[in-house]
Amino acid sequence: MKQALFSNEEYEEALGQLDQLMQDAEQLTDVDNKVLLYNILQYFDSIHREPLARIYNALAAYPKLKEQIDQDPTTSKMLSLYDLVSDEPVAEPVNEHQNGQEVAFIPESQVGLLYPPKKKDWLELGNYEALENKKLYPKNYERVNFLVSRIGSDVYAIQNQCDGSFLPIDQGKLEDHLLICPWHGCEYDIRTGESTDKAKKLEIYPVEIEADGLLKVEIAYD
Numbered sequence: 001m002k003q004a005l006f007s008n009e010e011y012e013e014a015l016g017q018l019d020q021l022m023q024d025a026e027q028l029t030d031v032d033n034k035v036l037l038y039n040i041l042q043y044f045d046s047i048h049r050e051p052l053a054r055i056y057n058a059l060a061a062y063p064k065l066k067e068q069i070d071q072d073p074t075t076s077k078m079l080s081l082y083d084l085v086s087d088e089p090v091a092e093p094v095n096e097h098q099n100g101q102e103v104a105f106i107p108e109s110q111v112g113l114l115y116p117p118k119k120k121d122w123l124e125l126g127n128y129e130a131l132e133n134k135k136l137y138p139k140n141y142e143r144v145n146f147l148v149s150r151i152g153s154d155v156y157a158i159q160n161q162c163d164g165s166f167l168p169i170d171q172g173k174l175e176d177h178l179l180i181c182p183w184h185g186c187e188y189d190i191r192t193g194e195s196t197d198k199a200k201k202l203e204i205y206p207v208e209i210e211a212d213g214l215l216k217v218e219i220a221y222d
């Protein structure tokens with residue numbers, strides 16, 4: 001058996017290409033092809049997720065092997081994509097001594113403020129009354145996939161990608177204010193982006209409806 005098909009860098013590159021393909025697929029206008037593609041992806045996802053979860057659970061009996069797999073960037077990424085582990089390590093405070101006193105600090109690489117601020121644009125999306133009640137409308141702007149949905153006289157805009165996955169949610173459904181992911185049933189409050197178990201969160205985007213009904217959504221992007 002070959003030890004590796006990809007280097008870590010090539011694996012990251014392949015993930016980036018897959019992400020781009022998913023965004024391209026989002027732009028398909030042929031609804032039948034889009035639904036067919038989602039169905040194929042869903043089956044691929046399911047036939048990988050179940051055995052992967054069983055393998056990962058079985059690893060509990062082999063802590064050294066489990067640690068090795070948790071630390072490998074490719075296997076840990078795959079496990080996080082399938083919601084089996086988080087790929088965001090919790091920062092361990094590092095203790096240093098300064099003037100004889102112990103000082104704790106978070107590694108610089110994990111301080112979010114060091115990232116440049118996102119750009120923001122207000123998008124005009126036409127009169128909100130043209131939206132069917134509780135229908136999910138996928139949108140894309142500057143590589144940001146989001147969806148808008150109207151509930152009565154309110155409109156919400158939320159990330160169109162399940163937390164921890166690259167899979168879109170716009171083929172799911174709305175029940176009251178709960179957005180239900182079509183892949184494995186995660187439920188998010190469309191008003192806050194939070195999942196019902198509070199373990200996941202989707203980005204939400206500010207919405208404004210002008211006096212004449214013009215719907216505007218503010219999208220933040222890199």
Ligand code: FES
Binds near residue numbers: 162163167182184185
């Ligand atoms: S992709 Fe698994 S619940 Fe959404």
